[in-house]
Amino acid sequence: MKTQPVNIPEFKELGNPAFAIDTPREHISLSSIVLCVAKKQSGKTRFITNLLYQLKQAGSMDRIFWISDTVSSNKKMLENLDIRPEDIISPNDPDAVDKIVAEIESFCKHTYIAFVFLRLQSISRRGGDNIIIYVS
16 A cells, blocks of 8 residues: 655744743754654663653753653663652553643642742832732
């Protein structure tokens, strides 16, 4: 069976990407999707862990979620990534996606609160006003 070309229009650059994350020039840009498909014992996990380690060393990653049931057999390779035990999730867990989304939302909320607090703190230093912050 021969493959047939599909007539898909080219993607247009619409300006600054919405989720641009600074990465070294020699690395992939984030946010990217990397799919590794190969036979058993061919180096997929080694490639991914090395890529993630380099991106983490470059300061491009704060946290890694690892979705796999083979973590115990790859423990040595994953050591340098400092993955939290609660961030290792089984792909068979029906709540896997919900857990990750909840963690990301929590991280974003705390990051935003910290930003607002620092901003208000700098305003307070300039004006000398007392500012009360209530977060529920």
